[in-house]
Amino acid sequence: MADFKAFDKTSKVLITGAAGFIGFHLARRLLSLGASVLGFDNLNDYYDVSLKESRLAILGRFPRFTFVKGDLADEKAVMGLFESFHPDIVVNLAAQAGVRYSIDHPRSYIDSNIVGFFNILEACRRHKVAHLLFASSSSVYGNQQKTPFSTADNVDHPISLYAATKKSDELMAYAYSHLYGIPATGLRFFTVYGPFGRPDMAYFKFANKIRRGEAIQIYNHGDMYRDFTYVDDIVTGIEHMLCNPPRKNELGDAYKVYNIGNHQPEQLMHFIEVLEQALGKKAKKEYLPMQPGDVYQTYADVSELQRDFDFKPETTIEEGLGKFAQWYKTYYK
Numbered sequence: 214m215a216d217f218k219a220f221d222k223t224s225k226v227l228i229t230g231a232a233g234f235i236g237f238h239l240a241r242r243l244l245s246l247g248a249s250v251l252g253f254d255n256l257n258d259y260y261d262v263s264l265k266e267s268r269l270a271i272l273g274r275f276p277r278f279t280f281v282k283g284d285l286a287d288e289k290a291v292m293g294l295f296e297s298f299h300p301d302i303v304v305n306l307a308a309q310a311g312v313r314y315s316i317d318h319p320r321s322y323i324d325s326n327i328v329g330f331f332n333i334l335e336a337c338r339r340h341k342v343a344h345l346l347f348a349s350s351s352s353v354y355g356n357q358q359k360t361p362f363s364t365a366d367n368v369d370h371p372i373s374l375y376a377a378t379k380k381s382d383e384l385m386a387y388a389y390s391h392l393y394g395i396p397a398t399g400l401r402f403f404t405v406y407g408p409f410g411r412p413d414m415a416y417f418k419f420a421n422k423i424r425r426g427e428a429i430q431i432y433n434h435g436d437m438y439r440d441f442t443y444v445d446d447i448v449t450g451i452e453h454m455l456c457n458p459p460r461k462n463e464l465g466d467a468y469k470v471y472n473i474g475n476h477q478p479e480q481l482m483h484f485i486e487v488l489e490q491a492l493g494k495k496a497k498k499e500y501l502p503m504q505p506g507d508v509y510q511t512y513a514d515v516s517e518l519q520r521d522f523d524f525k526p527e528t529t530i531e532e533g534l535g536k537f538a539q540w541y542k543t544y545y546k
């Protein structure tokens with residue numbers, strides 16, 4: 214059994230991107246445990262804002278939840294959060310997500326993921342926090358052939374600006390951790406799915422098209438593998454880490470990056486079949502070539518997660534997509 218501390222519910226946790234998919238699920242878990250959570254989000258319209266509002270409405274039922282609307286790129290707004298709330302733990306999930314969108318909208322990635330994250334680092338420097346956790350992504354592995362993807366692998370070959378900003382976040386956090394003694398943990402998430410998910414992601418788009426009887430677009434003619442990870446597993450992984458800042462490494466820096474993925478790459482066509490079964494309807498299909506920025510496969514090595522937190526994601530796509538479909542049918546009637 215790994216030696217780690219359970220989440221201390223007296224901790225005050227700042228979650229940026231709390232109206233987002235993962236931020237919402239994490240906030241709800243911590244609030245259910247009795248913690249105080251300050252959520253921050255700019256509620257941008259990258260995808261349906263009403264979904265973000267629905268998530269916030271659920272979080273708003275918890276008396277210990279406070280929400281501030283603002284932009285990470287706004288230095289004063291970010292500093293103000295720390296001055297008023299004095300967080301013990303910061304989880305930075307706010308970002309411009311999505312690989313394909315970064316091809317046509319590069320600037321929003323620099324604003325949110327680089328300038329925005331820099332503001333978080335500066336605020337952590339001025340207001341000491343016990344632990345900073347931040348979202349990175351499996352996309353940092355680019356088109357790596359070697360599997361599974363390990364945090365020891367060289368990730369100097371991003372194939373999208375999104376991936377480049379996430380790798381940059383890891384480097385900036387390392388430098389701040391080293392210079393100012395900020396304990397920091399980077400989280401490389403692998404294709405997260407589940408209820409209240411992101412409408413820009415493939416499984417959600419597929420569900421929309423299946424509902425409307427339209428053809429779904431299947432890239433690289435279906436020859437792709439993704440390590441699909443159910444959102445509750447991501448949240449459990451983060452929950453285990455919150456009160457366990459990294460031990461100092463051999464260079465004396467309290468910094469660590471973890472993969473959080475299902476370590477079970479699924480063939481895209483099989484994933485679609487399971488989704489069709491869960492939704493109770495077959496999809497019309499349109500087969501297309503690979504898209505720029507897309508990677509062929511993702512596959513997480515989670516041995517460090519298992520070693521340090523005695524945990525690895527276990528939810529099968531049958532179970533996870535079943536829960537997604539149940540939510541989807543109720544939400545969209």
Ligand SMILES: NC(=O)c1ccc[n+]([C@@H]2O[C@H](COP(=O)([O-])OP(=O)(O)OC[C@H]3O[C@@H](n4cnc5c(N)ncnc54)[C@H](O)[C@@H]3O)[C@@H](O)[C@H]2O)c1
Binds near residue numbers: 255309
């Ligand atoms: N979902 C996945 O599969 C996945 C995979 C790898 C990494 N990630 C990363 O995990 C994090 C959370 O992802 P998600 O799937 O919940 O995405 P999401 O888009 O649902 O959530 C991000 C939230 O951040 C907010 N936001 C964006 N820019 C902001 C800014 N400048 N200021 C304030 N708020 C801002 C958005 O309004 C949104 O609500 C992101 O950093 C993402 O890059 C997600």
